Amino acid sequence: MTTPVVVGVDGSEPSRRAMEWAAQAAMTRDLPLALLYATRFTGPLVDDGYPIGEVEAAGHEILNAAKAQVADRFPDLVCTTEFAHEDPAAALVDASAQAALVVVGNRGHGGFHDLLLGSTSLHTAMHAYGPVAVVRPTVARDGGAAGRIVVGVDGSEHGRVALQLAFAEAQLTGRPITAAYAYVGTLTGYRSPFMPHVPDPETERQRAADFLAGELRFWRAQHPSVGVDEVVTPGSASAVLVRLSRGAHLAVVGSRGRGGFAGLMFGSTGHALIHHAGCPVLVAHHPK
Numbered sequence: 474m475t476t477p478v479v480v481g482v483d484g485s486e487p488s489r490r491a492m493e494w495a496a497q498a499a500m501t502r503d504l505p506l507a508l509l510y511a512t513r514f515t516g517p518l519v520d521d522g523y524p525i526g527e528v529e530a531a532g533h534e535i536l537n538a539a540k541a542q543v544a545d546r547f548p549d550l551v552c553t554t555e556f557a558h559e560d561p562a563a564a565l566v567d568a569s570a571q572a573a574l575v576v577v578g579n580r581g582h583g584g585f586h587d588l589l590l591g592s593t594s595l596h597t598a599m600h601a602y603g604p605v606a607v608v609r610p611t612v613a614r615d616g617g618a619a620g621r622i623v624v625g626v627d628g629s630e631h632g633r634v635a636l637q638l639a640f641a642e643a644q645l646t647g648r649p650i651t652a653a654y655a656y657v658g659t660l661t662g663y664r665s666p667f668m669p670h671v672p673d674p675e676t677e678r679q680r681a682a683d684f685l686a687g688e689l690r691f692w693r694a695q696h697p698s699v700g701v702d703e704v705v706t707p708g709s710a711s712a713v714l715v716r717l718s719r720g721a722h723l724a725v726v727g728s729r730g731r732g733g734f735a736g737l738m739f740g741s742t743g744h745a746l747i748h749h750a751g752c753p754v755l756v757a758h759h760p761k
Contacts, residue, residue, distance in 0.1 A: 475706035477507040477553070479543045480576040481561065481593070486534040489576035491608040492539055494753060495576035495710045496547045498606070501645060504573055506550055508539050511564035532556050548632030562596035569601035576606045579747075582625065598756045599728065604638060605756045606723075612751035618651035618702070623752075624725040625714050625742070626654045626688050631727035633688070635757040639725040640699055642755070648722050649700035652689055655710040656681040674707075681705040711745035719751030728758045 480495035482488050492508065499506040510532045536554040543552045557564035569575045577594040598605045613619060624639035626632060636652070643650050656677065682705045693701060706713055718724040726743055746754050 475505060476571060476573040477505045477573040477578065479507045479509055481565055481578070481597075482508050482510055482535060482539045483521070484538070485578065490610070491576050491578035491606075492543065493546065494606065494608045495574075496543050496550055496552075498576065499573060500547060500550055502573060506525055506543060506547075506552045507568070507572070508536055508543070508554045508732070509557060509564060509568055510536050510555070511561040513558075513560045529556065558607075562593045562600075563591070565597040566600050566602070568702050568750055569597070569603050569605070572603060574604050574606060574610060579609045581596065584760065588668060595747065598743075601756055601758060605758075607747050607754045607756070609750050609753055610748075611720060611753075613720035614751065615752050616716050617721055617751060618717045619720040621649050621651045621702070621721050622646075622723045622725060623651045623653065623714065623717045623721045623759045625710060625727075626685055627710075627727075628684070628688060629727065631701065631757070631759050633728035635685065635760050636688065636692055638755065638757040640696045642723060642725065643699040644696050648703065651702045651704060651717055651721070653704040653706075653713055653717055654681055654685040654688075655713040656684075656705065656707055659696070666708075677707070678705060681707075711742045715745055715749050715751070718746065718754075718756070721752040723753050723755055724750050725755045725756075725757060728756055 478495050478499040481494050493583055496506050503534060511619055512528055512532060528726055533556060536556060540554055543550060559567075565575055565577065575597060577597055594607055596686075598607060622639050622643050624635055626636065639652075644652070682703065685703050685705055689703065693699075704717065706712070714724060714726070722747055726744070726746055
């Protein structure tokens with residue numbers, strides 16, 4: 474059975490952008506697209522007081538309209554729909570177990586109300602069984618890695634899963650990578666667990682560059698056709714990745730992290746990207 478690309482839909486504009494992004498991702502991967510609408514029932518009436526029959530009819534109407542939009546723009550794409558009678562976050566996490574990729578928008582309403590700023594997409598990104606794309610609008614500004622795939626490197630096991638996914642995306646899409654390592658040096662006031670304390674900023678920078686090159690060596694050998702820019706800089710990992718994401722094609726992060734990207738995803742860096750990145754964010758999950 475072919476695993477689909479699953480996207481949460483609710484009729485909102487961010488949901489429509491997520492659906493189009495997911496459809497393009499499915500076409501690129503030669504996979505079917507599954508449109509998912511979910512709402513939680515609490516009894517004869519749902520939370521907002523509408524009868525269940527009306528809620529179901531509205532949900533199916535949204536799904537049918539979304540499917541028609543996909544058929545219009547991507548006529549060769551196999552597309553299915555599903556109405557789930559459960560909490561939206563739970564439905565997306567459940568779907569991720571049999572999906573190649575789960576896609577959500579950065580905001581929403583209806584079955585996926587307050588998507589991202591509420592709990593649904595954050596919960597999905599944290600707990601899914603596979604990769605999750607949070608589709609944010611692309612914001613082009615100076616200092617960003619325009620059109621590239623940005624990935625944070627921290628030396629952790631989860632960070633290496635993000636590297637693997639970033640290189641796979643680069644190979645699939647033909648786009649180059651910007652790999653970034655934000656290190657903590659003497660000027661920032663505390664030390665990185667990956668680098669011994671040294672007083673010379675240039676020596677610190679060189680050690681960081683050597684560390685990043687070492688982390689990339691295997692993946693460069695596996696994907697020799699992928700262009701890679703290496704960025705090392707002292708300071709905040711959150712600020713570095715958000716800056717580089719502006720105008721980028723995609724920013725890839727691990728579901729956890731340490732070192733230069735301490736607490737990646739569950740800490741400040743991952744949250745900063747999901748809320749402030751200037752491009753879609755792809756969250757990689759360790760297979761364990």
